[in-house]
Amino acid sequence: MSRLTVRKTYKLFIGGAFVRSESGRYDRAGDFNVPRASRKDVRDAVLAARKAGAGWGSRTAYNRGQVLYRAAEALESRAADFAVPHGEIEASVDVLVHYAGWTDKLAPVLGGVNPVAAPFLSFSLPEPTGVVGVVAPHEPELLGLVAELAPALAAANTVVAIVSESSPLAGLDLAEVLGVSDVPAGVVNLLSGRRGELARALGGHHDLNAIVDAAGDRELAAEIDRLAAESVTRVRHSRPTTGYEEAVRDALDRLEALTELKTAWHPIGA
Amino acid sequence: VATADETRTKLAWDYAPAPESADHVRLRESYGLFIGGEFRDPLDGGRVPSVNPASEQPIAEIAHAGARDLRAAIEAARAAQPGWAALSGLERGKYLFRIARLIQERARELAVVESMDGGKPVRESRDVDVPLAAAHFFHYAGWTDKLSYGVGGRSVEPLGVAAQIVPWNFPLLMAAWKLAPALACGNTAVLKPAETTPLSALLLAEICQEAELPAGVVQIVPGDGATGAALVRSDGIDKVAFTGSTAVGKDIQAALAGRGVSLTLELGGKSANIVFEDAALDQAVEGIVNGIFFNQGHVCCAGSRLLIQESVADTVIAKLWERMGRLRVGDPLDKNTDVGAINSRGQLERIEELVAAGEGEGAVRRTVACELPQRGFWFAPTLFTEVAPAHRIAVEEIFGPVVSVLTFRTQAEAIEKANNSTYGLAAGIWTDKGAKAFEVASALQAGVVWQNTYNHFDPTAAFGGYKESGFGREGGAAGLRPYLRLS
Numbered sequence: 001m002s003r004l005t006v007r008k009t010y011k012l013f014i015g016g017a018f019v020r021s022e023s024g025r026y027d028r029a030g031d032f033n034v035p036r037a038s039r040k041d042v043r044d045a046v047l048a049a050r051k052a053g054a055g056w057g058s059r060t061a062y063n064r065g066q067v068l069y070r071a072a073e074a075l076e077s078r079a080a081d082f083a084v085p086h087g088e089i090e091a092s093v094d095v096l097v098h099y100a101g102w103t104d105k106l107a108p109v110l111g112g113v114n115p116v117a118a119p120f121l122s123f124s125l126p127e128p129t130g131v132v133g134v135v136a137p138h139e140p141e142l143l144g145l146v147a148e149l150a151p152a153l154a155a156a157n158t159v160v161a162i163v164s165e166s167s168p169l170a171g172l173d174l175a176e177v178l179g180v181s182d183v184p185a186g187v188v189n190l191l192s193g194r195r196g197e198l199a200r201a202l203g204g205h206h207d208l209n210a211i212v213d214a215a216g217d218r219e220l221a222a223e224i225d226r227l228a229a230e231s232v233t234r235v236r237h238s239r240p241t242t243g244y245e246e247a248v249r250d251a252l253d254r255l256e257a258l259t260e261l262k263t264a265w266h267p268i269g270a
Numbered sequence: 271v272a273t274a275d276e277t278r279t280k281l282a283w284d285y286a287p288a289p290e291s292a293d294h295v296r297l298r299e300s301y302g303l304f305i306g307g308e309f310r311d312p313l314d315g316g317r318v319p320s321v322n323p324a325s326e327q328p329i330a331e332i333a334h335a336g337a338r339d340l341r342a343a344i345e346a347a348r349a350a351q352p353g354w355a356a357l358s359g360l361e362r363g364k365y366l367f368r369i370a371r372l373i374q375e376r377a378r379e380l381a382v383v384e385s386m387d388g389g390k391p392v393r394e395s396r397d398v399d400v401p402l403a404a405a406h407f408f409h410y411a412g413w414t415d416k417l418s419y420g421v422g423g424r425s426v427e428p429l430g431v432a433a434q435i436v437p438w439n440f441p442l443l444m445a446a447w448k449l450a451p452a453l454a455c456g457n458t459a460v461l462k463p464a465e466t467t468p469l470s471a472l473l474l475a476e477i478c479q480e481a482e483l484p485a486g487v488v489q490i491v492p493g494d495g496a497t498g499a500a501l502v503r504s505d506g507i508d509k510v511a512f513t514g515s516t517a518v519g520k521d522i523q524a525a526l527a528g529r530g531v532s533l534t535l536e537l538g539g540k541s542a543n544i545v546f547e548d549a550a551l552d553q554a555v556e557g558i559v560n561g562i563f564f565n566q567g568h569v570c571c572a573g574s575r576l577l578i579q580e581s582v583a584d585t586v587i588a589k590l591w592e593r594m595g596r597l598r599v600g601d602p603l604d605k606n607t608d609v610g611a612i613n614s615r616g617q618l619e620r621i622e623e624l625v626a627a628g629e630g631e632g633a634v635r636r637t638v639a640c641e642l643p644q645r646g647f648w649f650a651p652t653l654f655t656e657v658a659p660a661h662r663i664a665v666e667e668i669f670g671p672v673v674s675v676l677t678f679r680t681q682a683e684a685i686e687k688a689n690n691s692t693y694g695l696a697a698g699i700w701t702d703k704g705a706k707a708f709e710v711a712s713a714l715q716a717g718v719v720w721q722n723t724y725n726h727f728d729p730t731a732a733f734g735g736y737k738e739s740g741f742g743r744e745g746g747a748a749g750l751r752p753y754l755r756l757s
Contacts, residue, residue: 109422114746116728117405124732124748209737222528229523231692232516232535232738252422253756261743263732264711266704267722 010034010168012041012192013175015048016185021193027168029192034168037193042160042201045189046208049131049158052186057128057156061104068100068153071181078177084142084170091244092146098248099150106155106255119268126155126259129234130209133202134161135195135224137214137240141167145174147241148212149188151254157210160189162199168192196220203227210234210258214241234258285598288605290392292382297469300331303339303492304475306346307485313338315493320468323389324602324611324646332468335491337500340460343489344506347431347458350486355428355456359415366411366453368481369474373404373446376477380470384442385602387469389611389647390565392603402727403446406745409729410450413750417455420747424756428456429532430508432753435498436471437514438464438613439568439669444513445471447744449488455753457509460489462501466614468492499525507531511752513570515667516693516738534742534752536570536734538667539695541716542688543573543724546681547581549700553722555589558673561698561724563597563609563651567671568617570739571696573724574668576675577684583677587655591636594651599640609671612647621649621670628654628663633674659690667693681706685713694736698724717743 011018012035023038035041056064072093079089106126114122132152136145141164152159163171175190191198199220203211204227211233213224221237228235236257241247300317302309314336319328335343354362373380380403381395390399417426432452436444441463452459463471468490475490491497495518502510502522512522513536526533543561545554561573578586602610612618629635633654642648649670657664657674664674678684688697697716701707711719717735720726727733732748734740742752 110748112747114728114731116726116731118726118728120723120726122728122731124743124746129736218528225527226524229520229527232520232523232537232740234741237530250756252424256751260717260736260741261732261734261748262711262716262736263718263745264708265718265720265723265726265731266707266711 008032010172010192012037013172013188013190014041014045015051015189016179018175027193029168032169034172034192037191037198039197039201041191042198042205045160045191046131046205048186049160049189050207052184053128053130053158056158056184056187061107064154064156065100065103067182068096068103068150071178071183072096072100074177074181082142082170082173084140088140088143091247092143094244095143095146095150095247098251099154102151102154102251102255103156106259109252110256110259111261114263120265121268122263122265124261124263127262128156129258129260130157131207132157132159132258133205133208133211134159135199135202135211135213135215136161136163136171137216138164138166139240140242142170142174143242143247144214144240145171147247148214148238151251152212152258153187155255155258157258158187160191160202162195162202163190163192165193165195199224200227203233204230206231208233210236212236212238212258214238216240285606287601289601290382290603290605292386292603295379295382297330297383300333301468301472302333303335303343304472304488304490305339305343307479309475312336313342315339320387320466322386323466323613324643326645329386330469332492334493335497339491340497340501340504343460343491344431344504346486347460347489348506350484351428351430351458354458354484354487359417362454362456363411363414365481365483366407366414366450369477369483370404370407370411372477372480373400373407376473377401377404380442380473382603383473384470385610388438388441388467389602389613391607391610393605393607394565399440399443402729403443406446406450406729410454414454417750417754420750421754421756426455426754426756429753429755430457431506432457432459432509432511433501433504433507434459434461435501435512435514436461436463438467439565439570441467442470442474445474448511451744451749452511452753453487455750457753458487460491460501460507462491462493462498465492465494502526509753511742512536519740532752535740536742536744537738537740539570539572539693539735539739540575540665540667540691541571541573541693541696541698542575542577543698544577544684544688544700544710545579545582545586546699546701546706547579548703550702551582551586551589554700555586555593557698557700557722557724558590559593559597562673563671564725566609566612566649568613568669569725571718571725573698574673575664576673577687578675578677579684580677580679587653587675591653594638594653597638597651599638599648599650600643609651612649612670615647617669618647618649621668621672624663624666624668625652625672628657628661628674631661631663633657633661633663659687665691681710685710689715692738695739696720
């Protein structure tokens with residue numbers, strides 16, 4: 001006797017919960033309906049990411065590294081669930097492993113003790129910039145997203161990401177990997193929908209600290225730049241990442257763009 | 271509510287004037303644009319006198335760059351860039367070492383000119399601005415042949431031509447902060463000094479000549495805000511570095527949209543200076559004074575929001591007010607002067623407008639009673655109490671000798687109030703408890719945090735802002751990154 005399959009209802013991932021778009025809108029992706037997120041969903045996601053920031057930032061670097069490594073394990077074990085080429089899954093897993101190892105290397109590489117000409121212990125350390133918006137490319141739909149998520153998380157930021165517009169399923173499926181990887185609720189928020197609409201909502205959001213635009217669309221890039229200038233939001237444009245080497249070759253650029261270097265001066269002696 | 275008269279104090283101390291001699295200063299009557307290694311008459315720009323803000327007398331006539339001048343400056347920088355980058359790091363470094371040495375040799379002259387042109391006390395120009403400018407060139411001179419060590423061992427190349435715009439509060443020092451790392455990394459530069467303070471940058475151009483720096487490596491193109499706006503909109507630049515107001519920074523960021531030009535911004539601030547009840551209070555009062563009255567409060571990282579723990583607030587305010595009464599306001603060239611002239615009439619009006627807003631919103635104002643010179647631009651040190659967090663004087667950058675006092679009860683409240691700002695440039699912490707200082711410092715959203723000191727700078731220590739105070743860092747290895755492409 002034939003059995004009817006249980007289909008997955010695709011949802012947004014906001015604040016650790018799987019939710020429909022508050023707008024009630026959806027788009028068709030293959031055999032599935034996916035939510036078409038709204039500006040309000042973007043605002044809710046930024047709020048969730050902001051709320052999660054303090055907790056994620058106060059974890060030890062060792063702990064954040066283990067959480068990212070756990071995400072790599074979870075993705076590897078669920079490889080069969082993703083309808084993307086196996087090589088792309090492998091590259092995505094390896095990118096997560098690479099950046100898991102960065103969490104406790106950032107401070108020694110980007111910071112250090114400043115030999116100031118005065119009796120002070122002065123040191124500079126990288127801190128997360130805060131809430132990072134990610135605009136993922138159409139393709140590769142999984143690696144293109146993971147290559148931007150991983151450095152943002154390794155640098156202790158929280159993220160609101162717009163997944164691939166043309167192939168959103170892999171990006172939304174990633175929520176289930178993160179959900180079983182000890183990534184705290186709100187640290188990663190994933191939205192599907194119309195890229196232009198959502199990227200503009202992100203770029204113009206005044207409580208966003210940085211935006212990583214990997215869409216590879218010149219017109220959209222300029223629009224994001226203009227909107228970001230309203231609140232001095234940091235912007236990094238990145239070409240869609242198509243392989244492991246590309247994702248890690250400029251790791252320092254990806255990480256540094258999402259950190260703030262803080263210099264502290266503490267007195268020595270009275 | 272206390273009236274101004276009731277709260278004014280009188281200076282009781284008498285000092286004989288101790289003017290710094292200006293005999294050794296050799297200023298020309300007029301300065302051209304420094305392009306391609308020589309001073310040139312402007313092609314389409316005008317000539318404007320630079321005025322001494324303490325006397326309102328013109329000092330020298332300054333050529334301003336027009337559109338064709340900017341094009342010529344960028345072309346000169348572009349032409350010189352490959353040759354400059356092709357020099358060995360050591361040879362590039364030796365030019366920068368020469369510049370550092372020449373700044374030291376001409377230190378007294380530079381200090382006097384800086385104070386004449388900008389109004390800051392010569393004690394500060396002499397002890398802070400000029401020595402730190404030399405130290406920055408010295409520091410980055412040593413980086414030229416070690417660049418990859420500063421960026422995690424990566425291969426590096428320069429970006430190309432840097433357009434750099436510096437403010438009027440630390441004219442020579444900011445020029446050094448911009449030029450030294452740019453040149454060290456193999457870039458060439460077009461630097462626009464501020465409209466009201468071009469002279470020390472033009473003396474630096476003379477120093478570049480004296481150091482035999484290859485023509486075109488440094489261009490100095492004075493002008494006003496429109497000149498700066500035109501410069502960042504020009505073709506042929508690869509990098510923009512700006513220090514100034516947040517409003518102009520936002521305009522520049524928008525102007526560069528979609529152009530792929532690298533950008534760093536060092537913008538405004540409303541920095542919290544936090545005094546805990548366990549601090550050494552007399553030392554803290556000295557730090558508060560240095561935090562807000564240094565350079566007339568014309569400091570982006572000035573400690574303009576003074577947060578005092580409630581239990582010691584009355585004591586600290588009384589001590590501070592007493593100390594403020596002993597500040598000496600007046601002739602910038604007098605070696606005993608603590609607070610000099612306000613940089614320009616425009617800035618004085620901005621300070622007056624915000625102080626009036628503070629009174630209008632209900633804060634209590636106390637201004638030191640002191641005799642101010644008849645001519646020039648002056649504003650006596652001012653303290654506001656009864657300030658609410660939403661008052662304009664608690665939110666907006668005043669950029670003058672005006673401090674707003676707020677109080678707090680707990681450490682958590684201090685952190686929350688300190689971070690409650692769109693800015694995030696600097697902060698001060700006054701406490702003798704080490705563990706507490708480290709905890710508070712790590713919780714503050716500010717690029718620089720000083721414990722038991724304030725307004726301390728060093729070329730090895732990165733400086734720059736969080737949030738709307740800008741992005742990118744100046745100083746140390748971090749200061750190389752904005753001028754390098756890694757591969």
